[in-house]
Structure formats: C-alpha cells, structure tokens
Amino acid sequence: MGEIQIAEERCKGCGLCIDVCPRGLISFSEDLNEKGYTYVRFDGDPAQCTGCTMCATACPDQGIEVWNKAGKQTFVNTTGLTERMTHYCPGCTHGMIHRITAECLEELDLLPRAVGVAPVGCSVLAYEYFNIDMFEAAHGRAPAVATGAKRARPECIVFTYQGDGDLVSIGGNEILHAANRGEKITVIFVNNAIYGMTGGQMAPTTLAGQRTTTCPDGRDVEETGHPIRMAELLATLQTPAFVARGSSHDPKHLLKTKKLIKQAFQHQRDGTCFSFIEVLSTCPTNWGLAPQESCDWVQDHMIPQFPLGILKEPERATAEVSG
C-alpha cells in the first residue's frame, strides 16, 4: 500500500485532490483548520492507496506528500518554493503552476542561478513563493526587466511569470519585442481569461460571451474583439523561439505542461532561444464556479479557443498548431 500525508494547516479545502483520487480515498473533514477552511483527510482503506501521486499533483498548496508501496517517497515538495502559504484563492491553479516551474528548475539544477520576474496581477507576490532571487516588475514590463537582467548576467536563468492582463494587455509591446529579439529568457504566461486581482474584469483573453464585471452581458466580440491567442501570435515571428501552450486543469495536463516548461528552461540553459509557455488556468472566484467546475470549464470552453501543443520549436522552421 501507498501512503499520503496531508498537511491540514496548508489545506484551503478546494477539494481537487478528492476529485482526482482514482480510489476515492480522500474526503472533507467535518472540522475547520486554523485558517478556517474545511480541510481534507485520508479516510479510505490504506491498503487501497497505490501512491499514484495524483492528489499531490492536483494540490495547489503544497499540502500533500506521497510514499509508494515500497515505502519510497514518490512526491516530495520542491525546494524551489518557500514554505509560505500562498494568498491564492482555493482551487486557483497558480499554486500548481508555481510548483511545476520550481520543480523544473530544481530537477535541472538551475535553482542556484535562477532569477524570476514577478508581474502585477494575482501573481504579484510570486517573489514571496519562488525560493530564488526575484524581481517584482511594473505592470506588463517583466519581459523588459528580464531582458536587462539576462543581458547583464547571461549565466543566470531568467524567467518571467505573468498573467493575461499583464502580458497581453498592458505589456503587449514588451512581450512582442522580447520574443522578436530572441531574448534568451523564458516566459511563463498564465491565462485564466479574466482579471483576477482587481475582481473579475474583462481580459484580452476573455472568451466570446464570457461574463465579467466589465462585460456583464458577456463579451461582445463586435464591440471588444475576439480573445487574443498569444501563443499563436508569437509563433508567427521568425526569430527562433520555443512557443507552446499547456493547461493546468488536471494532473495529466499539468504534467504535460511541466514537460514544456522543462524544455523551455533547457533551451535557455543551452543558450538556444526565447521560450514562451502559455498555461491555461482557472479563476474559481471570479468565474463563479467551484474549483472542479472551473477545471471542467477549462476543458470544455478554454481549450477549444486556445488549443494545446507546441506551436514553434527551434528545429522547426514554421509555425504549426496542434490540438
């Protein structure tokens, strides 16, 4: 049998681990933890747990560690993140995207020379969570800050972590030109189709018909245009670049996305090129959906608009979209 350990005090009660456990071994406690969340607990038959790590993979809050049948720890929290609890809402997938980014840096042994650039938006406090040297940039300017940082210290692994308002709207120019110059940086672009921090306004990536506080009747594409497909846009540039889109809405997609992020950092480590990884994510609070409903919404509504896959690779000369 496998074994999981749940850090009750880290749990925000999003319940994503409950939904992904293939054996249904996790459930909500009837108690509240210190932060006031209904935390989860392992209450199934221990013999049933295979130590598959799905629960830990789906946890946005570094709250679960896993051991397999042989007693070997198969899911260890990364040292690339600090132990600080994030301020993200329950079920928000920022926490998972932070984690896979940090895991990639750790697995490639790049943490000692990694420098991150946090944006303005929900992930403005990313500098508190990544356990590395960090900048906090002005709204949208992270790719310019990263350009200066990488040019100054090419030996460092420099990445930006930006949301859709920051990167596509106010920072549209900075990202376009950093990509076109082929700055040897990595950009993690988290797209949840809405402004989270300011309370749910329309983003450049808001879907047609999607309701937000500034398009309360649903986004009218006649008036506000269609959502911008940033990965596709950047993939039209000639400068060699690694451009891909993944998703964070379930463990399978998250692990695929991790592979993309790892490739991106490898490209930077090898001095190859600018790399851009768009990651579809959720905003349960401002979408008005429960965490698992939000994940389903990504699958059903976002992926058709923002197809997943590698759009451009250094060795492939032309852009190619794959579903």
Add this chain to the structure above:
Amino acid sequence: MSKVLMKGNEALGEAAVRAGCVHFFGYPITPQTEVPEYLVKRLREVGGTFVQAESEVASINMVMGAAGMGVRCMTSSSSPGISLMAEGMSYIAACELPCVVINMMRAGPGLGGILPAQSDYFQATRGHGHGDYQVIVLAPSSVQEAVDLTTLAFELSEKYRNPAMVCADGMIGQMMEPVEFPEEGAATPMPENDWSLGARDGRERRIVNSLYLSPEDLHRHNLKLKAKYDEIAANETRQEIYGTDDGYDVLVVAFGTMARICKTAIDEVRAEGLRVALFRPITLNPYPFGALRDAMDAIEGDGPVLDIEMSMGQMLYDVKLAAEGSRRIEFYGTAGGVVPSPDEVAEKIRGLMQGVQ
C-alpha cells in the same frame, strides 16, 4: 590625455564607457540619437551590451533589470521619451537601484520641437512619476562638463543607490567642443554588495521589490528614502558663482546652456561697468538653496535677482524658495527652442540696471 574635438552626445557616450558603464538600453529620439549611435560601436569594442529597445518604457525597465543584477548601466533620451520613463524611474528609485539617465531636453509640451529647451526642470526635479521619490539631477553647461558630470552621475548613483540624471539640453548634445576624458580602464568596478540579484552561490535569496502591502512598512520605506534624500541634499549640492570679485548689484541665476550665454552677457555688461554676477546651479536636485541664498544676501543694496531660463519659469520656483521673499525676483524666459543670444540677455540686464541705479 590630450583634448579631442567631439560632439556632445558622443562625448557623453564615451564618458559613460570611461566610467565603466558597458550596458546601454535606449531608443532613438532627436536630439540625443548620437548617444546610442556612438555606443553601439563603442560597446562592441569593449565587450558591452547594447539594446535598442522597442520604446522608452522598455528601455528604462531594461535598465531596472540590469541595475538589479548589479551592473553599471544607463539609458538616454529626450523630453517626450523621459515622460515615458516616468513609471520606470519611480520603480527604480523605490527599489533603490543605481543607474544613469541622460536627458537632452527639447522643447515641449506635447511633441513640441527638436530644438534645445529647459522646460523639463519640473519633470526632472519634482519627480517624473508617482510617489515620494527623487532623482539626483546634474546640469552641464559645456561638453566638457557633460563628460565630468556623467562620471559623477555614476559615482553618486552608486553611492546612494538612486537614479542620477544628466539633464542637459539639445545644444549641449549637438555642439562640438574639445574635451578631455578620464583615463580608459581607470574606473573602479562595481563593488561587492548585499542587494543585487544573480547566481547565489549559497547565499540567502534576494528580492528587488517596491510593493509594501502594510501601510506601516511602506511608511518606514518612505522615511528611509527621505533620510537618504536629505543626506544627498546635505552633501551633494554643487554650484558655480561667477563675477563676484568686486561686489555686485544684480544676481543672474541660470543653469546649463542658458548660464553659459549669461556668462558672455555678463562679461559684456561688466566691461561697461555694470556690476552683475551669475549663480549657476550645477545640481538641480539637490538644489543649492543655501549657497543661492548666500549669493542673494551678498547683493549690494536692494538689487534684484534675474532668473533666466529657456522655459516659461520653472527653476524660478526654487529661486523664489531660496529668497523666501527677501528680494525682488525678475524673470526672463524663452520657449519652443528659441535660444536667447548674449546680446538679448545683456539688454535685459541693462534694462534692469536702469531701475537699480
């Protein structure tokens, strides 16, 4: 080293290289474009970094990135471009990063014109962007002084971990004069520090940040910055006083190119027996209030102060602050790229002296 004949903008670029700055990020704009044009070639020779940014917004943020990594870096621009840098300047000052910004002022407002002006005095000395921050502002009146002040700007920006601006006007950038540079390779490297980011080698992680969500923390941060600005004001004011040898009845106050024109005019009227002196602030921020007040108090009788600017009266506010109502302040200014001739200034002085004598 012997003197070489160089255009102001190119001399500024060379001065930066001699100061050990090998990272430049900028965007073309008249009348400063020769700075990047010079540096793209020069930095290649010394193994430096040159990036033509997509905008001044990006330039200043690239400077923030490089400065945060602990390297000597700079950008240059002219008035409308400096407006676009306002946001970045606020962040860099808030994060306490050293860098040098060159402003070859042109005439505004709006797109204005490309000829020399001094109408960005408010912008330079009162903060370009939001928040309680200040930038060290140095105003050269010759190409040689532009070279010297560029060297000083790097020193002061690193000493105080604050942006320093060389605030000249298009005339300084565009004219050629003989200049002498510091020895190449003589600049001291950036010293080891405890704030810059980079490969960590086991040390604690560091953060370059200007976000303080706790009002008390942000209050403390502002008090710390204010204490630094007070220290700069106490230690770094610089000025030149000219023509005071045998006393004076009128004090002209001017900076940069305008001060240089005033000097010629003062020579002219002094030859006629008029007793006129010049006070030239070299640091526009910190402003030499004390020295200016002393110079005002040394005017014989109740003679006036004549503030002359290539603007509609911006430094005038500081001149009045220095006077604290103790003396009559007259003003003469031009705008739009109209540069007064020494004869025009002399005529203004003569007119003023008629009232005095």
